[in-house]
Amino acid sequence: MTMLVSWLEGRRMLPPWLALAILLGLQLAATPFLFRIHFNNAGDIYSPPDAPIIKLRESLFSEFPTDDALVVLFEGKGIYEPGFLAALDRVARKMQSHQSVDRVLVVTTVEHIDATDDGFAVSLLVDPKELTSRPPDAWRKRVLSDAFAPEILASRDGKALALVVRPKVLKESLARLDIQQALEAAIDSEKLAAYRTATAGTVAQTVGELHSLWRDSAIFIPLTILIGLALMGWVVGRTRPVIVGGLAMGVVVSVSVAGIVVSGQPYTPITAMIPTLMAAYTTATLLHLYAAIQRGRIALLPRQQRIERALSETMKPGLFNVLTTGAGLLSLLWVDIPPVQTFGLAGAIGTLMVFLVVFVLVPPILLKWDIPRWPRRRSGMAKVRHIAAAFAVFSMRNSKAVLLGTLLLTVIGIPAISKVEVESNLIKFFAPDHPISLSTERVEAKMSGVSTMEIVLTSAQRDGLKNPATLAQIKDLQSWLEDQPEIDRSFSMVEVIEEMNRAFSGENLDEALPSDRKLIEQLLLIYDGRDLYELVNREFQRGRVLLNMNVHGANQIGRVIERIEARLKEKPLAGIRTEMAGFGKLFSDQEDLIVEGQLKSFFSAFLQILLLMSLLFRSLRGGLICLVPNLAPLFFIFLVMGLTGIALDVATVLIAGVILGITVDDTIHLYHGYLHRLQKGVSPVFAIIRSVESSGRAVIAISIILIAQFSLLALSDFRPTAHFGLLCAVGLLAGQVFELLLMPALLALRHKPSTADAG
Numbered sequence: 001m002t003m004l005v006s007w008l009e010g011r012r013m014l015p016p017w018l019a020l021a022i023l024l025g026l027q028l029a030a031t032p033f034l035f036r037i038h039f040n041n042a043g044d045i046y047s048p049p050d051a052p053i054i055k056l057r058e059s060l061f062s063e064f065p066t067d068d069a070l071v072v073l074f075e076g077k078g079i080y081e082p083g084f085l086a087a088l089d090r091v092a093r094k095m096q097s098h099q100s101v102d103r104v105l106v107v108t109t110v111e112h113i114d115a116t117d118d119g120f121a122v123s124l125l126v127d128p129k130e131l132t133s134r135p136p137d138a139w140r141k142r143v144l145s146d147a148f149a150p151e152i153l154a155s156r157d158g159k160a161l162a163l164v165v166r167p168k169v170l171k172e173s174l175a176r177l178d179i180q181q182a183l184e185a186a187i188d189s190e191k192l193a194a195y196r197t198a199t200a201g202t203v204a205q206t207v208g209e210l211h212s213l214w215r216d217s218a219i220f221i222p223l224t225i226l227i228g229l230a231l232m233g234w235v236v237g238r239t240r241p242v243i244v245g246g247l248a249m250g251v252v253v254s255v256s257v258a259g260i261v262v263s264g265q266p267y268t269p270i271t272a273m274i275p276t277l278m279a280a281y282t283t284a285t286l287l288h289l290y291a292a293i294q295r296g297r298i299a300l301l302p303r304q305q306r307i308e309r310a311l312s313e314t315m316k317p318g319l320f321n322v323l324t325t326g327a328g329l330l331s332l333l334w335v336d337i338p339p340v341q342t343f344g345l346a347g348a349i350g351t352l353m354v355f356l357v358v359f360v361l362v363p364p365i366l367l368k369w370d371i372p373r374w375p376r377r378r379s380g381m382a383k384v385r386h387i388a389a390a391f392a393v394f395s396m397r398n399s400k401a402v403l404l405g406t407l408l409l410t411v412i413g414i415p416a417i418s419k420v421e422v423e424s425n426l427i428k429f430f431a432p433d434h435p436i437s438l439s440t441e442r443v444e445a446k447m448s449g450v451s452t453m454e455i456v457l458t459s460a461q462r463d464g465l466k467n468p469a470t471l472a473q474i475k476d477l478q479s480w481l482e483d484q485p486e487i488d489r490s491f492s493m494v495e496v497i498e499e500m501n502r503a504f505s506g507e508n509l510d511e512a513l514p515s516d517r518k519l520i521e522q523l524l525l526i527y528d529g530r531d532l533y534e535l536v537n538r539e540f541q542r543g544r545v546l547l548n549m550n551v552h553g554a555n556q557i558g559r560v561i562e563r564i565e566a567r568l569k570e571k572p573l574a575g576i577r578t579e580m581a582g583f584g585k586l587f588s589d590q591e592d593l594i595v596e597g598q599l600k601s602f603f604s605a606f607l608q609i610l611l612l613m614s615l616l617f618r619s620l621r622g623g624l625i626c627l628v629p630n631l632a633p634l635f636f637i638f639l640v641m642g643l644t645g646i647a648l649d650v651a652t653v654l655i656a657g658v659i660l661g662i663t664v665d666d667t668i669h670l671y672h673g674y675l676h677r678l679q680k681g682v683s684p685v686f687a688i689i690r691s692v693e694s695s696g697r698a699v700i701a702i703s704i705i706l707i708a709q710f711s712l713l714a715l716s717d718f719r720p721t722a723h724f725g726l727l728c729a730v731g732l733l734a735g736q737v738f739e740l741l742l743m744p745a746l747l748a749l750r751h752k753p754s755t756a757d758a759g
Helices: 002-010 016-034 052-061 082-096 128-133 136-145 173-189 202-236 239-262 271-298 303-334 338-369 380-397 399-417 435-446 468-481 493-505 517-526 554-570 583-617 620-644 652-679 684-713 719-750 752-758
Strands: 070-075 101-105 111-116 119-124 160-167 196-200 451-459 487-491 542-549 576-581
Touching: 016 239, 016 338, 052 576, 052 583, 070 173, 070 202, 070 435, 082 101, 082 128, 082 160, 082 173, 111 493, 119 493, 160 173, 160 435, 173 202, 196 202, 196 435, 202 239, 202 271, 202 435, 202 684, 239 271, 239 338, 271 303, 271 338, 271 652, 271 684, 271 719, 303 338, 303 583, 303 652, 338 652, 380 399, 380 684, 380 719, 399 620, 399 719, 451 468, 451 554, 451 583, 468 487, 468 493, 468 517, 468 542, 468 554, 493 517, 554 576, 554 583, 583 620, 583 652, 620 652, 620 719, 652 684, 652 719, 684 719
Parallel strands: none
Antiparallel strands: 070 160, 070 196, 101 160, 111 119, 451 542, 451 576, 487 542
């Protein structure tokens, strides 16, 4: 490592035209990939491909339909009139022809079992060819008397109807968007838009997230760069370095995003935060270089010597900045959620690009074309140096009080931190007044919950699910399930068999489930519909119990799963293997990945950064002194999360690695300058003050820029993104305060005999 640093510091700068050609070449090479970004936020991509739940889902998809759905609610007078039902049926038929749609469920497309003279017959619940054969009230009564339609396709008060589009197995958000747009066009063409009051379900949720992703990318990426350039202009007080900085930011952002495309990974709301992170990090690194150049200007050095000395001062800490930030981001590989891992890997590669651009390509460009003199006193950096120095003096004079105060705040904050929950709630990803939130609330007020889960039943032998005893156990299980407050409805083959038996017997049986296997087989032989085989395969060896739930949080769903599994353990189904599946199970499992990944990620980042700083300063104590101030903002972030109720989710899990990696950069510059002055024989107290005054002014300016850039994300209507931006801004602000307070205090205690000089 020392040899690498020595080689970098000793090598000559590239020829200016070559440096510019490389910079522009990187931009040109990356640009075509930006048009090939693969937007996707499907739920399955947040689980590892080899996860048991993913394998089970793939197995189920080979036999059963997906549990993905788009639900549209229609309300108003006349919804059972022939004209409305005919238009609704036409919408369903149009959507049924869509290439990505498996089936459209509406009262005119689902089955109903009717009694006949010789048994029963399967017909449409509402036959669109016979709409005028019955009055509207008769159709409403028929729908509400059906075993399946109420609370799924029709509200029990008769005032609402639902249309459910079930797509084929889709793994792309854009395909879901296409379905929703096609459905909206079909509704508009049939003039039913006035009746539509809500659009919900997993498809609508994914499409809503996709719209937020596009909106955030279109607004926040340009604004992040513009804010960086504006504040860079305020700090540096020069136009050409700002232009070079803008080019550097553009190249780093473009190459980082292009890397995601080249890797074949999708662009998700998680990886969409990479441009903001890379623009902010490039700005911060540039300002450290520019601060050193400006110090050379204040010392009246010629232009080439200014740049060469600036490189000499910043190259080594800059390299370790890249390594520590990269270590923080690479620690996210421990979080076994693919988009989070992609964020970590792309971010780490981006930091290497920052080093290449800032320390290899930018200096020769500045040397060649940044000819006018830099201001000596009138830049923004000169205005903040006194703030940094004041912090340092106060901290050294009150070092014990500062450290004891920090310790006291830590103890006081522990109860609040213990309240931080690991939780992901699909509906609460959006604000309460967001269309997705309002639609879900409306649908669930009229129908069953839109969260889905299923219990997979697998018999050891073919036709095992025809056993009357097994069916009775399944019915008993369903009765228990529907007593759970979170479960609105359950469905299985049991209900279909009961309906067939009622129609076959011609009686309204209280106990409609046959106890005779031969009767069950006879009923199944007569049945000529299709709905049954969405609940059991044709070998009657594997079936499923479908659940509609009214909860959306992963923890809530997890508790339901634990309760169901405990019930199945207490009363197992004889000869049947049971497994939990469905989107609810998929979503719940991701919480375990977040908890385990967060712990591994934090300790990995902590150990890697401690090792790197110990190597840099050739002292474990020096590494610890630098790391302690950077743990404080992490503590403060979790304190804010505990006090505000912000949960740890797929976005906020990124924060520890990001903040720890970024905040330690400024500490490295400060501590490196401190050691450099000690080596020159400067007294410890003066070395502390001069280092804080010199590096601190850049540090404060950088913090202002980073806080402003991350604060932009807090304006997102997708709450995980907003929480990430807000907490990063809070963490960076806390990191700045703690660094300027704790670092001088720790160094002052290290040289306690000399601290009297501080007065």
